[in-house]
Amino acid sequence: MKDELITFQTAMLAKDYGFDEKVHAVYFPDEPSTPAYDREYDNHNEYEISESGVISAPTQALLQRWLMEKHNMYVLVLLNEYPELPFKVMWGNPEVMGLMWLEGCEDAGYSTYQEALESGLQNALRK
Numbered sequence: 001m002k003d004e005l006i007t008f009q010t011a012m013l014a015k016d017y018g019f020d021e022k023v024h025a026v027y028f029p030d031e032p033s034t035p036a037y038d039r040e041y042d043n044h045n046e047y048e049i050s051e052s053g054v055i056s057a058p059t060q061a062l063l064q065r066w067l068m069e070k071h072n073m074y075v076l077v078l079l080n081e082y083p084e085l086p087f088k089v090m091w092g093n094p095e096v097m098g099l100m101w102l103e104g105c106e107d108a109g110y111s112t113y114q115e116a117l118e119s120g121l122q123n124a125l126r127k
Helices: 008-017 060-071 113-125
Strands: 023-028 031-042 074-079 087-092 102-105
Touching: 008 031, 008 060, 008 113, 060 074, 060 113, 074 113, 087 113
Parallel strands: none
Antiparallel strands: 023 031, 074 087, 087 102
């Protein structure tokens, strides 16, 4: 099993949200579809894009854990009732929402766990 890097779009949302962990993978804004790997294990988001020219590209699991630990924002991937699209996603902050802590749930199904998680991460970062 391999950890998936977040997409460029999710990386931009994470930067705006304050993601500040050290990572090896980065995106160059002029090549948003292809991540690159840096020898330096660094927080590439501490600089303005115009200064460094790169945006940190963490794995989905690292960003999910960072959201939970730093912002108490949980992203959950659940089994869907539709076998052809077996995954759905929920996200939210239990401190804000109390017992009904899920701020969002997508009715859309996803064919892979990674697709569902990426969508949930994007939605959580838009809060």
